[in-house]
Each structure stands twice: as C-alpha cells, then as structure tokens.
Amino acid sequence: MDEKEAKKEITRLKSDINYHNYRYYVLDSPVVTDAGYDRLMRRLEELESKFPQFVTPDSPTRRVGAAPLEAFGTLKHTFPMLSLNNAFSVDEVADFDERIKRYLKTDPGTDIEFAVEPKMDGLAVELVYEDGFFTAGSTRGDGYTGEDVTQNLRTVRTIPLQLAPDIRKKVSPPKRLEARGEVFLPLDSFKKLNAEREKKGEPVFANPRNAAAGSLRQLDPKVTAARPLDIFCYGVGSVEGAEFRTHFESLEFLKSMGLKVNPFAKVVKGIKAVLEYHEEMEKKREELDYELDGVVIKVNSLELQERLGVLTRSPRWALAYKFAPKQESTRVVDIEVGVGRSGALTPVAVLEPISVGGVTIEHATLHNQDEVDRKDVRVGDYVVVQRAGDVIPEVAYVLKEKRPAHTKPFHMPDKCPVCGSFVEKDGAIHFCTGGLACPAQLKESIRHFGSKRAMDIEGLGGMHVDQFVEAGRIKDVADLYYLGKEDILSLERWGEKSADNLMKAIEKSKHPTLERLIYSLGIHGVGEHMAKVLADKFGDLKSLMEATEEDLLATHEIGPETAASILDFFREKHNLTVIEKLKMAGVEFPVKKKKEGGRFAGKVFLFTGGLESLTRDEAKDLIEAGGGEAAAGVNKKVDFVVAGAEPGSKLEKAKKLGLKIIDEEEFKRMAGK
Ligand code: IVH
Numbered sequence: 001m002d003e004k005e006a007k008k009e010i011t012r013l014k015s016d017i018n019y020h021n022y023r024y025y026v027l028d029s030p031v032v033t034d035a036g037y038d039r040l041m042r043r044l045e046e047l048e049s050k051f052p053q054f055v056t057p058d059s060p061t062r063r064v065g066a067a068p069l070e071a072f073g074t075l076k077h078t079f080p081m082l083s084l085n086n087a088f089s090v091d092e093v094a095d096f097d098e099r100i101k102r103y104l105k106t107d108p109g110t111d112i113e114f115a116v117e118p119k120m121d122g123l124a125v126e127l128v129y130e131d132g133f134f135t136a137g138s139t140r141g142d143g144y145t146g147e148d149v150t151q152n153l154r155t156v157r158t159i160p161l162q163l164a165p166d167i168r169k170k171v172s173p174p175k176r177l178e179a180r181g182e183v184f185l186p187l188d189s190f191k192k193l194n195a196e197r198e199k200k201g202e203p204v205f206a207n208p209r210n211a212a213a214g215s216l217r218q219l220d221p222k223v224t225a226a227r228p229l230d231i232f233c234y235g236v237g238s239v240e241g242a243e244f245r246t247h248f249e250s251l252e253f254l255k256s257m258g259l260k261v262n263p264f265a266k267v268v269k270g271i272k273a274v275l276e277y278h279e280e281m282e283k284k285r286e287e288l289d290y291e292l293d294g295v296v297i298k299v300n301s302l303e304l305q306e307r308l309g310v311l312t313r314s315p316r317w318a319l320a321y322k323f324a325p326k327q328e329s330t331r332v333v334d335i336e337v338g339v340g341r342s343g344a345l346t347p348v349a350v351l352e353p354i355s356v357g358g359v360t361i362e363h364a365t366l367h368n369q370d371e372v373d374r375k376d377v378r379v380g381d382y383v384v385v386q387r388a389g390d391v392i393p394e395v396a397y398v399l400k401e402k403r404p405a406h407t408k409p410f411h412m413p414d415k416c417p418v419c420g421s422f423v424e425k426d427g428a429i430h431f432c433t434g435g436l437a438c439p440a441q442l443k444e445s446i447r448h449f450g451s452k453r454a455m456d457i458e459g460l461g462g463m464h465v466d467q468f469v470e471a472g473r474i475k476d477v478a479d480l481y482y483l484g485k486e487d488i489l490s491l492e493r494w495g496e497k498s499a500d501n502l503m504k505a506i507e508k509s510k511h512p513t514l515e516r517l518i519y520s521l522g523i524h525g526v527g528e529h530m531a532k533v534l535a536d537k538f539g540d541l542k543s544l545m546e547a548t549e550e551d552l553l554a555t556h557e558i559g560p561e562t563a564a565s566i567l568d569f570f571r572e573k574h575n576l577t578v579i580e581k582l583k584m585a586g587v588e589f590p591v592k593k594k595k596e597g598g599r600f601a602g603k604v605f606l607f608t609g610g611l612e613s614l615t616r617d618e619a620k621d622l623i624e625a626g627g628g629e630a631a632a633g634v635n636k637k638v639d640f641v642v643a644g645a646e647p648g649s650k651l652e653k654a655k656k657l658g659l660k661i662i663d664e665e666e667f668k669r670m671a672g673k
Contacts, residue, residue, distance in 0.1 A: 247298050418438055604631050
C-alpha cells in the first residue's frame with residue numbers, strides 16, 4: 001500500500017469510526033456490531049502504526065494517551081461563563097416572569113416564550129472547536145479563566161473529537177465554536193466507583209458531582225478515562241459561521257454538530273407551563289441515570305436576551321428553579337450492621353421514616369466506623385439525612401443540640417452478624433473473616449474461587465453462580481465439587497452438553513498450583529502476588545495454616561494487617577470445615593519445594609538496630625534470595641543475630657540465649673556483597 005492509499009483509507013476509517021461513536025455514545029443507537037467496530041479500530045491502528053505521519057490528534061485511537069501533567073494550565077473564556085440566580089418557590093418564579101415583562105415593557109397578560117431545560121448537577125465546562133476539531137476544553141473556574149482540562153475531556157466518549165460526525169447529513173462545522181455544557185458521572189458509575197473505593201478503604205465521594213469534579217481534575221488522563229464521564233451541552237458561548245434566532249435553535253445546532261444535548265429541553269409559553277415543566281421533571285428525576293437539582297428557565301429569543309442583559313454575574317433572562325432539597329432531619333432508632341458481598345461490614349442507621357425529596361427513607365448508610373466516629377452518630381440522635389446522588393441515603397450530620405441524655409458511642413461488633421466469624425479491621429473497613437463460609441459473601445467467594453486466575457473453572461460464569469446459590473445447590477465453595485450432573489440439569493437453561501462441560505471443568509480444577517489454591521481462598525489482603533509469596537515461604541497449605549504471627553511477620557512483604565487477616569482466616573472454624581471438605585472432594589493440596597541449596601538455605605536471621613548500607617527490606621531480600629528466612633523476634637531457631645547501630649532489647653535476649661551475633665559487615669560478607 002502506498003502513502004496516498006493509506007492516507008485515503010485512514011481518513012475514511014476515522015470518519016466511519018467517528019460516526020459509529022456518535023451513533024453509539026450520543027444517540028445510543030449503534031448501526032454496527034461490536035466486532036465490526038473493533039475491526040475498523042484495529043485496521044486504523046494498524047495503518048497508523050505503519051504510517052505514523054498520518055496520525056492526527058483527532059484520531060479515535062488517540063482519546064487516551066496524553067502523559068500525566070504536573071499541574072493544569074489555565075484558559076481564558078472568550079465570554080465569561082456566568083452563573084444563574086436561584087429560585088426555590090413558585091412565587092420567586094412568578095417574580096422572575098414579572099420582572100422580565102416590566103423590563104421589556106410588555107403587557108403583563110402576554111406569555112413570554114421560554115426554553116426550559118433540566119439543570120444537571122455536575123460541573124460546567126467549555127469546549128472549543130476550530131474548523132470542526134476539538135482543540136481545547138476548560139472548567140468554569142472563576143467564570144473568566146478556567147483550568148485547561150483538554151486532555152481529560154478528550155477521554156469523554158460523548159464529546160466528539162470532530163464535529164458533524166453524521167456522515168449521512170452533509171453539514172459542515174463552523175469556523176469556531178465555543179460550546180458549554182455540564183460534565184457529570186452517571187449514577188450507576190458513581191455507585192460502582194464508590195463501591196470500589198470503599199472496598200479499597202479509600203474515602204468515598206459524597207455525591208456524583210464531587211465524583212465528576214474529582215475525576216475531571218485528575219492530572220493523569222488515564223485515571224479520567226477509567227471513569228465513564230458524560231456531558232450534556234446547554235449553550236453556545238460564541239460561534240463564528242452560524243447564526244440563530246433563539247436559544248432553542250442553538251441547542252438544535254449543537255445537536256446537529258454531534259454534541260449531546262439533554263432530550264428533555266423544550267420550548268414553552270408562559271409561566272404556568274414553566275411550573276408544570278418543573279413538576280414534571282421533579283418526578284422524572286427519579287428515573288434518570290444522572291442527577292438533576294432543578295430546571296433552568298431561559299428567555300428563548302436571543303434578541304430579548306440581549307435587551308435584558310446581565311446583572312453582575314448572572315443574566316436577567318435566566319433562572320434556576322431548584323427542586324426540593326434532599327435533606328431532612330429525623331431520629332436514629334438503631335444502628336445495624338450489614339455485611340456486603342466482599343465481607344465488608346457497613347453500619348446502617350435505622351431511622352424514623354422520613355420523606356426526603358419525595359422518597360421515604362428508613363435507612364441511611366454510615367459507611368464505616370471511622371465515619372461514625374467522625375460524625376459521632378449515636379442511637380437516639382437527631383440527624384440530617386440526605387440522598388447523596390439519589391443512591392443510598394446517608395447521614396450528613398448530627399443535630400448535637402438535640403442529643404438526648406445517656407447516648408453511647410457506637411462500636412462495630414467483633415463477630416460477623418451474619419455468620420458469627422471473627423471481624424478484622426483493615427484500614428477504615430471492618431470485614432468478616434469467614435470468607436469461605438459466610439452466606440453474605442457466598443456468591444462473591446464462589447465467583448472468586450472459580451475465576452480464571454484462581455481455580456479456573458471454565459463455564460462457571462457470574463450468572464451461573466447466582467443460579468446455583470439461589471437454588472440452594474451450593475452453600476460454600478467446596479459444594480462445587482459435590483455437584484452431580486443431575487443437580488445441574490435440574491436448573492433452567494442447562495443441557496446435557498453444557499452440564500458435561502461444567503462437570504469436566506470442575507474436575508480439571510482439582511489440581512491447582514499452591515499459589516492458586518491460596519489465592520482462591522479469598523483471604524482478605526491476599527491477592528495473587530501475596531499468594532505466591534506465601535506459597536514460596538510455607539511450601540504447603542498445612543504449614544501456612546499452622547503459621548504463627550511471628551512466622552508470618554518474618555515473611556518479607558507481610559505486614560501486621562495481612563498477618564492478622566491470615567491468622568483470623570485460619571482460626572475460623574467455618575473456613576477450616578470448607579478446606580477439609582475441599583480435601584475430601586479430592587482437591588489436591590500441592591507441596592511446593594522451598595528454594596534449596598542457596599547460601600543461606602535453612603538459616604534464620606534476626607536484625608536488631610539500624611543498618612548502615614542496607615535497608616531492612618533489602619537485607620530481607622538478600623536472605624530470602626539465598627533460601628534463608630528473616631525472623632521477627634528472638635527465639636532459639638535464630639541462627640544469626642545481625643546487630644546494627646543502637647541495638648535494642650533483642651540483643652540482650654539473644655545474648656542470654658547464647659545466639660551467634662554478627663555485625664553488618666559480616667552479614668554482607670556472608671551474602672557475598
Ligand atoms: S445555563 C447564563 N443551563 O448550573 C447561563 N446551566 O448555576 C449559565 N447547569 O454553571 C448556565 N444545567 O454548571 C445552564 N441546562 C443548564 C444547566 C446549567 C446545569 C449548571 C452550570 C452552571 C450552573 C449555574
């Protein structure tokens with residue numbers, strides 16, 4: 001293929017992909033299969049790698065790829081990004097209507113034409129397109145200058161990198177367009193993001209708006225790209241090469257350019273219709289996948305807008321009519337503790353039922369013990385609850401002045417309320433250690449157990465797990481190995497062949513490596529890597545199960561929290577029963593040979609005091625690389641005590657036990673350094 005042909009095909013591919021993106025993301029009505037789309041993308045990638053001279057920034061292959069920034073630059077808005085006056089009552093909206101008529105000297109009986117739109121609760125941005133290409137994007141900032149978040153906005157799929165993507169319509173883009181809109185995080189993405197953060201012990205976002213702002217203001221565009229942000233454009237800041245008579249026409253224009261405009265925007269006449277729209281949207285809001293905090297009312301005629309002008313920082317021709325607040329006060333009747341699928345314990349306030357923004361609330365999440373402590377929520381307290389992001393209601397704060405006498409601070413239970421297993425704390429999160437047997441965690445533990453990198457049971461998809469658990473066929477992971485073909489066939493959608501295949505896959509999984517076996521147990525804090533570390537160190541499951549805290553802490557990379565989590569896991573009778581059941585079912589518990597023949601094979605070292613030329617971790621690495629072990633405390637098994645500067649009481653003890661004491665130099669010599 002020569003250059004000319006390549007260039008032509010690249011141009012065609014880009015325009016096709018751009019169109020399919022638009023159909024998929026903006027219109028939500030794709031006209032190509034996923035496989036067909038992937039083929040186009042792969043072909044484009046292939047050509048671009050062969051002919052890098054034709055790679056342009058608007059290429060759909062270049063949405064994510066910019067390097068992380070040190071800090072954001074700034075961008076000036078050609079026209080200031082104004083804010084809106086707020087109204088909270090019918091009277092205030094009527095005042096707005098009257099003010100307009102008085103100002104324009106229109107007959108009070110005439111109905112003004114308004115464009116009405118949902119008020120999205122996200123953050124305002126400006127998108128700049130030059131000759132149809134997305135060239136810059138910024139936040140509102142102080143209204144005059146915003147932050148340059150171009151690279152992050154490029155990752156938002158509903159922002160076209162090139163205008164007029166609809167190849168069926170022969171529209172050409174304007175010379176320059178500054179479009180304005182609201183970037184937001186859809187509610188389900190917000191929920192997912194917070195669930196992940198909670199699992200990792202990271203602070204959760206209070207609401208979708210904060211999550212959207214936090215996601216857009218990431219210095220690394222890859223982080224932004226992983227958060228499925230979305231946008232609705234609601235206005236034109238300025239345009240060269242197009243003209244409109246009304247605000248609604250400008251929205252139609254944005255739409256024709258491939259930008260996403262809220263489908264509920266419309267034109268109405270007179271204040272009565274505005275109030276009806278507000279009522280309608282307040283109901284609609286409950287069904288939407290994004291947050292609204294009101295409706296925006298704009299005088300539709302641009303000529304009238306011009307005459308009305310701007311008052312300090314908000315226009316006289318627009319108003320935000322807010323919805324009823326989603327905060328109310330009520331009393332905490334009890335604090336219950338729920339157990340999530342991952343085993344995390346969540347305190348939940350049981351409330352005297354209260355209607356918040358039209359929905360009755362009886363429970364509110366308190367997230368975790370740290371949050372309860374921070375807000376100091378107690379049974380009997382009067383609290384303000386809010387529906388954060390229309391998701392799970394939460395306790396915003398306590399009305400301390402109304403606190404009754406004799407309330408007590410809340411403490412997490414030390415046993416799982418579902419299965420009675422021990423409760424362990426990791427960061428901010430308390431979790432149940434009965435991972436293999438706790439009913440609350442059953443589906444998740446089976447899914448993890450059968451997953452590709454654990455026991456790798458092919459065909460045990462997420463839906464099947466639900467099916468087996470809900471039909472009562474599996475009560476713990478070991479039950480998988482006791483399933484008969486008849487059990488499988490008795491469930492819906494299973495046939496001879498698929499049942500046979502699953503039986504085979506289960507049988508095949510009976511011979512895991514030791515690391516996979518350890519990983520599949522789902523011990524909190526033991527991921528794939530840690531499973532390998534444990535397999536290398538202990539060599540078989542029994543030794544790991546019998547390991548003491550000291551043994552675990554002496555293992556490089558294992559800190560006190562992971563050690564405690566492992567100890568608790570194997571202390572838990574429920575888990576031991578399941579492990580025994582696995583063994584009885586014929587699951588192999590392999591033995592892994594420890595490293596032998598190293599210079600430190602079988603030798604145990606203990607450090608006390610500071611080392612000069614090595615960190616403790618480096619020293620531990622040296623020992624483990626040589627097949628030796630690093631101990632955490634003084635005991636008779638220690639072969640060498642390495643005494644550094646200012647050794648502590650360990651040295652005294654070691655001397656009493658008559659252990660061999662060496663210095664750092666000697667240790668380095670032994671390690672061949
Ligand atoms: S118009 C002068 N329309 O609300 C007009 N704003 O409180 C200024 N917003 O900064 C904005 N949905 O972030 C407009 N349909 C909508 C909107 C909207 C949400 C946000 C926007 C603005 C803030 C003003």
